[in-house]
Amino acid sequence: MDLSRRYHVTGVPKTIVNESIEILGAVPEAQFVESALGEPGASTDA
Amino acid sequence: MALLSASDEAALKEHLAAIDTPVSLLLFTQTIGGSEGGPIAKQVLDELALLNDKIAVVEKNFVLDTEDRTRYGVEREPAIVVLRDGADTRMRFLGAPTGYEFVPLVEAILLAGTGKAELEDATVAKLDKVTSPVDIKVFSTPT
Numbered sequence A: 001m002d003l004s005r006r007y008h009v010t011g012v013p014k015t016i017v018n019e020s021i022e023i024l025g026a027v028p029e030a031q032f033v034e035s036a037l038g039e040p041g042a043s044t045d046a
Numbered sequence B: 001m002a003l004l005s006a007s008d009e010a011a012l013k014e015h016l017a018a019i020d021t022p023v024s025l026l027l028f029t030q031t032i033g034g035s036e037g038g039p040i041a042k043q044v045l046d047e048l049a050l051l052n053d054k055i056a057v058v059e060k061n062f063v064l065d066t067e068d069r070t071r072y073g074v075e076r077e078p079a080i081v082v083l084r085d086g087a088d089t090r091m092r093f094l095g096a097p098t099g100y101e102f103v104p105l106v107e108a109i110l111l112a113g114t115g116k117a118e119l120e121d122a123t124v125a126k127l128d129k130v131t132s133p134v135d136i137k138v139f140s141t142p143t
Helices: A002-006 A029-036 B006-016 B037-049 B066-072 B099-114 B121-128
Strands: A014-017 A021-024 B023-029 B055-061 B079-084 B087-094 B136-139
Touching: A002 B136, A014 A029, A021 A029, A029 B121, B006 B037, B006 B099, B023 B037, B023 B066, B023 B099, B037 B055, B037 B099, B079 B099, B087 B099
Parallel strands: B023 B055
Antiparallel strands: A014 A021, A014 B136, B023 B079, B079 B087
């Protein structure tokens, strides 16, 4: 519970990358990689 | 009482048959005052290990095995550390791997035991260019 509070997890799946990038939901693989690696223009609001 | 039915066991056994490299699952639990998920995690892992002789469960004491906790960065229990032929895959599971968490555990074991990731070529190409550590935490729920 402490982790879900710390990372403000109110729905799952939720992914946290390098403590800063948030990816909500089960997104397609290509989109996930772009978001996770922080590429320019990547959306994290899936 | 077993968590897996006979038909589940048969299907899983077939699924895990592709494993060609030993997989060790280090399970950190705390007996006294520990999470209620500890005994459940142990049962899940024990039942999985029975399905393939290349899967081994190694129990670690969360309170006493501090050296291993430090080595594998385990800060909570129950925690599962997945090793491929003794090497750290850096995959971790926190909490009891039941419900929707069970399939990801099985897939992690399969990945560790085969070394074959089912990623798209474009993904692999992007990952090849990663030069600094990437920490990924996925929150899920067993139900």
